[in-house]
Amino acid sequence: MRGRQTLVTIALHSSRKVVMKNQYDTRGSWLAEHVLPHEPGLRSWLRRSARLSEADIDDLIQETYANLFTRPSVADIADPRSYTYQVARSILLQNLRRAKIVTIEAVADVSSLNVTAAAPSAEQLVEGYCELQRVTDAIEAMPSQTRRAFWMRRVEGMSQRQVAQALNLSENTVEKHIMRGIRLLMDQFGRGGKPPRQASMTRTDNDVEHGTQGGNEKSRVSSEN
Amino acid sequence: MRNRESAQKIDDAAAAWAAKIDRGLNTEEQAELDAWLAADKRRVGALARGYALWIHAGRAGAVAVPDPNPIEVERPQITRRALLVGGAAAASLAGIGVFAILREQPGGIATEIGEIRRVALLDGSAVTLDTASRIRVAYQSFERRVTLLAGQAYFEVAEDPARPFLVEVENILVQSLGSAFSISTAAGLPISIAVSTGRVALSRYVNGVTTSIARLEANTSIDVAGRGDVSLQAVHTLDPVELDRTLAWREGKLSFAGETLVEASQRFARYSAVRIVVDPTLADERITGLFAANDPRGFAKAVAVSLYARYEENEKEIRLVRPAVIKK
Numbered sequence: 001m002r003g004r005q006t007l008v009t010i011a012l013h014s015s016r017k018v019v020m021k022n023q024y025d026t027r028g029s030w031l032a033e034h035v036l037p038h039e040p041g042l043r044s045w046l047r048r049s050a051r052l053s054e055a056d057i058d059d060l061i062q063e064t065y066a067n068l069f070t071r072p073s074v075a076d077i078a079d080p081r082s083y084t085y086q087v088a089r090s091i092l093l094q095n096l097r098r099a100k101i102v103t104i105e106a107v108a109d110v111s112s113l114n115v116t117a118a119a120p121s122a123e124q125l126v127e128g129y130c131e132l133q134r135v136t137d138a139i140e141a142m143p144s145q146t147r148r149a150f151w152m153r154r155v156e157g158m159s160q161r162q163v164a165q166a167l168n169l170s171e172n173t174v175e176k177h178i179m180r181g182i183r184l185l186m187d188q189f190g191r192g193g194k195p196p197r198q199a200s201m202t203r204t205d206n207d208v209e210h211g212t213q214g215g216n217e218k219s220r221v222s223s224e225n
Numbered sequence: 226m227r228n229r230e231s232a233q234k235i236d237d238a239a240a241a242w243a244a245k246i247d248r249g250l251n252t253e254e255q256a257e258l259d260a261w262l263a264a265d266k267r268r269v270g271a272l273a274r275g276y277a278l279w280i281h282a283g284r285a286g287a288v289a290v291p292d293p294n295p296i297e298v299e300r301p302q303i304t305r306r307a308l309l310v311g312g313a314a315a316a317s318l319a320g321i322g323v324f325a326i327l328r329e330q331p332g333g334i335a336t337e338i339g340e341i342r343r344v345a346l347l348d349g350s351a352v353t354l355d356t357a358s359r360i361r362v363a364y365q366s367f368e369r370r371v372t373l374l375a376g377q378a379y380f381e382v383a384e385d386p387a388r389p390f391l392v393e394v395e396n397i398l399v400q401s402l403g404s405a406f407s408i409s410t411a412a413g414l415p416i417s418i419a420v421s422t423g424r425v426a427l428s429r430y431v432n433g434v435t436t437s438i439a440r441l442e443a444n445t446s447i448d449v450a451g452r453g454d455v456s457l458q459a460v461h462t463l464d465p466v467e468l469d470r471t472l473a474w475r476e477g478k479l480s481f482a483g484e485t486l487v488e489a490s491q492r493f494a495r496y497s498a499v500r501i502v503v504d505p506t507l508a509d510e511r512i513t514g515l516f517a518a519n520d521p522r523g524f525a526k527a528v529a530v531s532l533y534a535r536y537e538e539n540e541k542e543i544r545l546v547r548p549a550v551i552k553k
Contacts, residue, residue: 028276058231176244186278
């Protein structure tokens, strides 16, 4: 009986693994295509209309992505842009209502936030191109070894192991470079095209560096659990 | 309210997990990830976003190719050494060529103000860069792509049907069909393309869609508006004299045939730090002639003589002034 249960658990885990990877690839791909290009616009809309701080915007953006990622299906979303704005707006409302100290005006303000008023402008129609350019710029700005590993894995399609062999690095180091590259993209992409804030960049570099050298972001993470 | 984990901290861990998912998780890590994700919904969002950016980055590579260091992939052992040594110490003769190319890669190949340089590319093609110009070269097995980031360049392409030669400038793509051609880009001006031999195909990239817009034969030129704008001007036919004029910059010469004095002064400004300041009453005078691009003084003196203007000079600038006694 006990033995059988163990078997079932293992089977679940291994099929789960496949499902997981698939979900990141398929939903991640949808997010990349339909949501990322609108993120800078969404951020500036939140900054302008809802007058949120940068830290609050970062939180809200993460919650918005969480909602879109865990949604059972995205096939029914006809207009991903306005849907994303609506999700962000309803999370913001929820958070405001849940907060202990919140003025009625704040809730009223956000309730009246007009999602359609944020319709795409002429410039935003070429946004897709600019977004790619922004990512390209971010890749160019990476430290050279990180950029090299990132490029070989992502664009040339080599596996992390193959990259490690080509660059004569350990697989662990290659993984750290990929991590660092993704981290830099996460930071630079979010700021809506503004030059990265000096303080934030410096701090981020240290964080990444720390993670790279210690090789132990796991322990940091688990200590927070 | 704010003693909870910051979004930045979450992003740090999310990036690490994205890199691990990319290489594949083992069962233990999967359980660890599940536990991590379960603790805060924002972690789910941060990881989804990080992974989406990772996917997005691959697409960016397919559009505008930055620094793939093609040589490095082909000869990792030499490159590795050059990288390790990192400086002048890699001075064995064999290393120098590779090293020079490597050093040029991160920012592309560039010329200083006043410099005009012809560079041989790996495939036997050549590119001549005008003053203050910059290109990025990205050769892959399936294509050869050069991005013109600033200034003006003249390409002489070694044909290879299996590997098309593409020049990208803003959102315009120029594909060589057995050709030599020049492309220039400057802020506020349309992108200008002139073909001296062969043919080129022009297409435009907007919102992920590439649309063919024109084909140019030898001895023609076109001005195309850049990013966003879809207007397209007519193709001009260039006679041999006009073509030579258009490409005179390759010999360090500026050729004018009826440009205004202001336009001509602006052309000179691209080649040196010396500025020619023109009296407003002289601004629209028409200029014709062939001048050395690196000699703005010689140009200004010649203009002064032919327009009866006064030539003045200090450390910063050259002035062309119309003397009060001579009214036009």
